[in-house]
Amino acid sequence: MNHSKLKRGIIFYSLATLIAIFMLLPFFWMISTSLKNSGAVMTIPIKWIPENPSLDAYIRVFNIFPFARAIFNSVFVAVVTTLITVLSAAMAAYIFAKFEFKGREILFSLYLATLMIPKQVTMIPNFLIIREFGLLNTFTGLMLPSLFNAFATFMLRQNIKTVPNSYIEAAIMEGSSQFKIFKDIVLPLVKPTLATLTVITFMEAWNRYLWPLIVLTDRSKMTLPVGLSLLNGQYGEQYNLLMAGSLISIIPMLLVYIFAQKYFEKGLSVGGIKG
């Protein structure tokens, strides 16, 4: 018994470690490459650990591209997008869950129908609309479409439905305004769903590439993914630069992940439903 348990343990740890190496090796290579100088990037045999590590690539990458600015832009856009998405969805979800009115079902099925349509279909007209509003190359234009999020509305509606009517009725009797009921009763009761959605939306907004690529053209407005792809377009062969940029772009999200790991795992297993 003990013997087979030991055997299982050995198999488990060797497999788990092997997979971990596969997952982390590219990151190790990224760090190693980013610390090499331009000449050392292309040598055979390859050097796992740079011989003369230098921060050259990091200094250059900040000189070539306003990276500090891009980090700020990315954080700002991700935070505000998340706020807009979750708040607007929660407000709509409250109405769909707790109010009866003519056309409610039709309106809600319109929400659900949009879930089937790939973003790429509406992308071109959305660009034209943003352009018509004169909002190209602005954060407003980038984030405005987040007002509508069918998936978040759906998730929150399902959850708000479970809030007992009596709580809301009691508050109405006491003369609370609807805004106060929404803020003080409804939202606190659906906190776990709000947390999950916050994580999903934040990650999506942080990683978004295609839409910012279309909307943002000014270098000082760019978010990290767009900035990185610009760097790739102009310095595609300077691997140490590209890796320094990648590492910088990964760190903020990694920090958020480490502090909110619980919510990430939950959020992503729910977010998978959306695809």
Add this chain to the structure above:
Amino acid sequence: MIFYNKKNKYLTIFLFLLPSVLGLIIFGILPMLGSLTLSFSEWDIISGPPKLIGLDNFINILKGNEFWRVLNNILYYIILYIPLILISSLSLALLLNNKFKGIKIYRTLYYIPVITSWVAGSLIWKIVLNPQFGVLNNLLNFIGLQGPGWLYDQSWAMPGIVLASIWKDVGFFGLILFSGLRGISPTYYEAAEIDGANSWQRFKSITLPLISPTLLFVIIISLINSFQLFPQVMIMTQGGPNGATQVMVERIYKYAFQYYKMGYASAFSWLLFIIVFVVTLLQMKLQKRWVHYES
């Protein structure tokens, strides 16, 4: 139902729905209609209004080679990606389903590629896959194999992208399957053990059928994702070499925002929608044959 003061009620409904419904109309419904109209038009965005040309865009797309080459590329991706992601994420989930010390640390590590943005992940893999100076070919060399030209080679570029995608996605799908595994009641396994079933039999007759709904979910999501492949291609190959990694979204993006053929690009995007829709329907139909739902 809750009793509301009538005047108050409609004002509340209006105000609370306003942001979301405005978004739905302006960025959901109008663009749908606009995209449909554009797909039947010719328009270069600069000169004049769009000109209606009927089905010409669709006919031109379907008649040309490019669309079929793109589909072919995506199929190549799917054929490699789907079996690999299923096997690797299911193995990962089974591994994580053990109770060993330190398993949380491993889970954290496996998850790092998932939270890495696609653009950064693609850049890293572009460098890992470099035929001469990259890690992968040097490792292959180490065990005596001559690695291919990966992203520089017409037939190896797509497998290179598949490798990057597996690396990026396995943690995510592994986690989804892991939650599926945890939902299986231990009593099934206990009963099987009493009946003397070995571990392969237990896997085949208990784990696999009971996790089949989750597997179906993984397949549908990864198929839909496969048709929407984009950042990997844009960063790693730009559709090359020689069109070998051109995919639908990359084509749509380039037609619309580099060649300014808005109508043609819109028609392309509707074809993408139709394909994704049909694939999802087919999967839903086929599932009856192999997916097992607990009653």
